[in-house]
Amino acid sequence: MKTILFDMDGVLVATERMHYEALNRVLDRAVGRTMDWGYYTQFIGSTTTFFWSTLDRDFGLNGQTDALHQAYTQQKIEFLKERGHTPVDGSPELVRALARRGYRMAVASSSPMYEITEVVTALGLDGCFEFLISGETVEHPKPAPDIFLQAAAHMGVQPEDCIVIEDSSNGVRAAKAAGMTCIALRNPDSGNQDLTPADIIIDALGDALHQIAGLTYLATDRLCLRPFTLDDAPALYELCSDPEVSRLTDWKPHESVQESEDVLRTVFMGTDTWAIVRGFDRRLIGAIGLMADPKRDNPHARMLGYWLATPYWGLGYATEAAKVVCAEAFEEMGVQLISAYYYADNTRSQRVLEKLGMRYEGRLRAASRTWDGRIFDEVCLSKSRTEYLQDCADAQGRTNE
Template sequence: MVRTVIFDMDGVIVDTEPVHRYAYYRHFEELGIEVPDAEYATFTGRSTKNVYQHLKDKHGLEPAVDELVLMKREFFNRAFDEKPDLELLDGVRTLIEDLHRHHLQLILASSASRSTIDRVMRRFALGSYFSHLVSGEDFPRSKPDPAIFEHAASLSEAPKSQCVVIEDSSNGVSAAKAAGIYCIGYNSEHSPLQDLSHADLVVAHFRELTAERIATLEMGPARTV
């Protein structure tokens, strides 16, 4: 029986991807580098720090990685605060409230920075539903490295075998499976070009999920990749 649900954030709870994309490409323009769409798609699920380490190595960028992250964050924070139509993804609040009402533990494990996670929690008043908020910036390697989900599972009140992850990205699904955790892939229209084939279950809308369905999933041994 499932007792803990570990949520990704971007593309699962809220679609901040357009804001991130705007901020990244404004910064890429300022840095004088070109990033094709196909390469940008591989950044989904990776921490900003990891992305900029990749770009620094590839393009020989002069500023330190931490400085590059702060530059991009300024673009993001300004756009996030000014974007009036930023909303939770359809059905996710209902699912979160249903899970909470049925006493399943909720943990957030996102590649986003702590400041971005806090902004989302405040804007949508979600903080009270989650027992822990885990940021990818606290780990040296990003998804698909499993460290963030291994840590999230260690915070669970239940053993890892009674945890599930909800993810929308190829990197996130790979990270969950590498951590040995059952993974629900959310086929989000906001996260294109993602391979969810390794997920244990794939849904196209949160109306397909309820606390009862998740709690009674036929887990078996979690598939690893």
């Protein structure tokens, strides 16, 4: 459940413009022709075999592809000697951050293996990846899913437990065809790629470092907490169309699967919000998240929010999920204080928060309005990191007695 598959060109290293320049230099010398950038972008994310067979057809290379490939490779080597490998902004930091958080990682690139090895070494990321996989070792190139399915098989994981980071239309389509979650980087150097099938689209790895590193899978004895994807829309609609679920919230019951999909895009995805799923059957049963507390001007404070579908009330799931999220926040995310608010007559939430060891702060009278206009008093509890660590030490002491 903690497996990340990286594309290389355009995700780890900025190579596409250099490849394009090298190719045009070789073509100009050999046949007196060059290609425009729009034509070149069809090859981004595909293999060398597809690349040269298409050029042979369109440029009338008349069997010169082997010689031109050698010349192209030599030209790239010369450029790299002059310019070195330039990482995509934020890529080394992202890989190292994920490695620190215990993610298993592999590179699954359409490039030849010697190029993959060279790039990973040049970026100082050798020890971060378990496998380096070239598209030249599979039968069908991207957008076929072969390379990602092979990567999952090598790592002994299921496709649905993998997250792919891609920058090309071919790569995104391959990831989704493999049944994997896909994060697409909108990289200007990769041309106008169609990334719409991706689950999440980001504009910069550096800016989104916390967002991506925050896609941590958390597990308890009975639950798995994972990022939401658009594939969750039908199940989310089934849960959130129940009026009882939204009775004590500020959102109205969902009226269509499309509305649930919109909520996924605008509220749940790309934030520190986890889908709560049962471990034994992976059934979606609710959501839990951390967000900025609008009542505190403190960048190190977070507000805890959660909900469960009605069939799963009273089974201890909310407490179980909240405990592991609070541990993640205090131990890994640098959070110094977690607050939580509940409507004054919501005794279920009150019991959950008390089981977390949260301290009573106060009651705000007539402070909150539900989606249908009802007004409630709001009760606030909170817990600091210092209190969390003390509670952990006390619990450990009791265990050792």
